[in-house]
Amino acid sequence: MIKSKKARISLIGAGPGSSDLITRRGFRLLQSADVILYDALISKELLSEIDERIPKIYVGKRCNAHSYTQDSINSLLVEKAFECGHVVRLKGGDPFVFGRASEEIEYAENFGIPVTVVPGVTSAIAVPQSQGIPVTKRGVSSSFWVMTATKKDNSFSEDLKLAAQSSSTMVILMGVRKFNAIIKTVATYKGNNTPFALIQNGTLVNETCVLGILGEGLEAFKKVDITQPGIIVIGNVVSEHPAFFEEELQRVLHDYI
Template sequence: MFKQPKLTVVGAGPGDVDLITVKGVKVLASADVILYDALVDDVLLGYAPKAEHIFVGKRRGCYSYEQDQINELIVSRALSHGHVVRLKGGDPFVFGRGAEEMEYAAAQGIEVAMVPGISSSVSVPASQQIPVTKRGSSESFWVITGTTKEHKLSEDVRLAAKSNATVVILMGMSKLGAIVDLFKQEGKSNMPIAIIQNGTRKNEKVGVGTISTIVKTVEKKELKNPAIIIIGDVVKHRERISELQNNYSESDVQTDLPNGINFIK
């Protein structure tokens, strides 16, 4: 039976398998082939038990497929099998090459669709109670790739260091020293910074400090990729929430009222 060739690019979310969208799960169930990346939890493949599963991700600098090969695989499998789902971590349109893959497939006459995912750029900080914007602290935020396709530090980091916005840097751990130097040059040595490795996963690790101390914190906690760097006063919100919770105690609650009514002093 002939199946109409189709590509659907699906965002798997930041890591926690519960953070994929309902629509994403429905699309997985309709897949004939799933091409998935290294940051995608294998548990999600269980939503498509009858589909062919092909790992096309990168681990420790090793590519199972080059990008051109992935593009060709998308088209060949769509023509031979029908519905190909390209499952990518986070949101595929945020440094995920999802747009490139859709363009390639569409140019070959393949129907294309996209299901957005929860971007790690905002959800990973949020999972650690760090908002990317907060009234009185930050009115905007930058999301920047730390490493360009030429393997250089993005020039946008230099521009972002001059602003008062929250700066979120993806794929920037190998350039951390250069990033820190840029912020120091702008007189921001005491600016709060957080680094979250494997965000939202069970093996998540967090390092918090300032621009002047974060390199030592990274060394001490052995933080590495995949990780997200968050720079800005909003990082203080995490500590503030912790302080408020610690200050609250059972002694602040009266429980001797009639009918089991409680209230906080």
């Protein structure tokens, strides 16, 4: 008699983008998956390193293009665990940073399915780092605040205003489409000369970064592809970017000419 595989789920953080930024533990568990459910920002290269006979199901949610609701992801996780055995739920960055991991864990555990969580390198730190921007620096910023611009009901986050009144570095996820409102609000507290960076496709070969100061942010934003997710970093640490002063100088010279 063939004994069916025991249902279990591993929630694994795949890291910020580049396929080699997953942890060793995460990659080892990924290789033992019977089925993989993965998100929008998961590297195709990473998935291609896994046996092609293992089913890989895309369950990403992107702005206005929801292929799966959170409820249907929860159900699918449980269904696949009972059907196939070990389900790997592969998430971008770290599963516990805006990853809705708690909802998936709670749902699966209600069915008696054990869930393991493997941390990942969060984009909130790794993506600024990829551009040479430290989220803290002695004498410049002694804390950082990771936030989203909007809440569940799509209203503007109060935390954004609170962070703007602090000396913390602001790291804003899921904020590209609200960029104009974000910089306008933050500038009222931090001032127009505060540096910002908007980074997209972080840690990937097509990584891009727009640098500037809040007061001139709208002009810089014209270069941004708003269909791509990105991270907005606001604070004096941004001037650590190797090109920050060069870009500012170019702008000043251009205005002068």
